Amino acid sequence: MSALAEIPVLSVNQLSIAVDNDGTPVPITDDVSFTIGRGEVLALVGESGSGKSVTALALMQLLGAGLRIARGEIVFETHDGFRTDVVRLGAKGKAIEALRGARMGMIFQEPMSSFSPIHTIGxxxxxxxxxxxxxxxxxxxARAAELLGKVGIPDPVGALDRYPTEFSGGMRQRAMIARALICKPSLLIADEPTTALDVTIQGQILQLLRSLKREFGMSILFITHDLGIVAQMADRVAIMYSGRIVESGPVRDIFRHPVHPYTRALLDAVPRLGDIDRGRRIQPIAGAMPNIFDAPSGCRFHPRCPVRDMPRCAEKLPPRAEVEKHFVECIHGERELAK
Ligand SMILES: Nc1ncnc2c1ncn2[C@@H]1O[C@H](COP(=O)(O)OP(=O)(O)OP(=O)(O)O)[C@@H](O)[C@H]1O
Ligand SMILES: [Mg+2]
Structure with missing residues (x-):
């Protein structure tokens, strides 16, 4: 990691997001903490419904109706001395609007809905x-055309006067990246920026994000369920399960020495070249992630865990074990990390 990454641009501390269920708040994410250093890429990984997008939206105070930040801090600090707690800024007003799209850029999960169909891209x-x-x-x-050119849109000046519906999915995704980057944000939040694209376009977009990251020196929160993309893009990875970060650390450590049984299961579910020759079967993770309205007690992974220790794992949250920058929340964590 570079020296630049030592001072976090973002420190999320004990963030809990709740959904209102007939007047009762139900937690969607619980006690989520992570940092992103300057120029660093943090990947946030986890099964569908684990709470990745709501976490990303909360960072910009863009949670939808019925959702709110119940607890926690989101400290955003840039190299020019700007420092704020996004939670305290609230969802409305000049301060948060000045931040969104300028100091923090976001690429949303659904490219189509992020542009209005009735105005030109430019x-x-x-x-x-x-x-x-x-x-x-x-x-x-002129700046918009320059950015469209940078993201690889042909004839960027002509593209300014075209409508989103005239763009292909890949072009819209590029246009969204251009819009997210036009004010040179210190932090880019990219929520599944390539999931809807075919692999060649996906490769081009990832390459583009890497080169733009170098050029602008920005940090990226990269949300994906693709571990291949994590390996290519990220410095560190945080694994989310049912609203909690269960393991986090440098990408190399996590890939070489995954400790949490869920992380291991995720890595085992990835097909590798040569698997067919060697007769290795991909191991799917048995069972399904719990419903947020019916989350299990103790470790939320325990109903699916192959190495659970009952009743201990069902009784209370496992302790957090940490060695250097690799932490894990599992009763076996301390012993496994020591290996
Ligand atoms: N506006 C909302 N109202 C109620 N529940 C919501 C809302 N938005 C999200 N949720 C719930 O919060 C949980 C986390 O959703 P989220 O969209 O963050 O998942 P995700 O990890 O991004 O999944 P995916 O990989 O499918 O994008 C889900 O159980 C979802 O149903
Ligand atoms: Mg999502």
């Missing part, structure tokens, strides 16, 4: 600079 990208930097229309359009 207008929607230029608007971001006009709002945040008070530049004129012509200058904003």
């Amino acid at each position: 207008a929607q990208i230029a608007e971001v600079v006009q709002v945040h930097e008070k530049v004129g229309r012509a200058a904003a359009r």
Whole structure:
């Protein structure tokens, strides 16, 4: 890791997000803590429904109706001395609006819904600079064209006057990246930015994000369920299960020495070249992630865990074991990390 990564641009501390269920708050994520250093890429990984997108949305105070931050801190600090707790800023008002899209950029999971179909791509990208930097229309359009060119859109000046429906899925995704990057954010939140794309476009977008990261020196929170992408893109990885981060550490440590039974199961579920020749079968994870309204007591993975120790694992949350930057929440954690 570079020296730059030592000072976190983002420190999320004990973040809990709750959904309102007829007046009763039900936790969706619980006690989520992580940091992202400057110029660092943190991958957030986990099964569908584990709480990755709600965590990403909370970082920008973009949670939908019925969801709220119940507890925790989101400290965002940039190299120019700007420091704020996003939780205390609230979801409305000038301070949070100044942050969104400017200091923090976001690429959403659904590319189609992030552009309005009735305005041109150029207008929607230029608007971001006009709002945040008070530049004129012509200058904003020039910046938008420059960014569209950078993300590999052919004829970027002509593309300014086209509508989102005239773009292919891959082009819209690129346009969304251009819009997210136009104010040179310190942190980019990328929620499954390539999931909907075919593999060649996916490869191009990942390469693009890597080169833009180098150019702008930005940090990235990269959400994905693709462990191949994690290996290519991330410095560190946090594994989320049913709203909690159960293991986190440098990518190499986690891939070489996964400790949490869920992380091991995730890695075992990845097909590898040569598996067919060697007769190795991919091991699917038995069972399903619990419903948030009916989360198990103790370790939330215990009903599916092959190495559970009952009744201990069902009784209380496992302790958190940590060696250097690798931590894990499992009763076997301390012993396994020591290996
Ligand atoms: N607006 C909402 N109202 C109620 N529940 C919600 C809302 N948004 C998300 N949830 C619930 O919160 C949990 C986490 O959802 P989230 O979208 O964060 O999952 P995810 O990890 O991003 O999954 P995926 O990999 O499928 O994108 C799910 O159980 C989901 O049903
Ligand atoms: Mg999601």
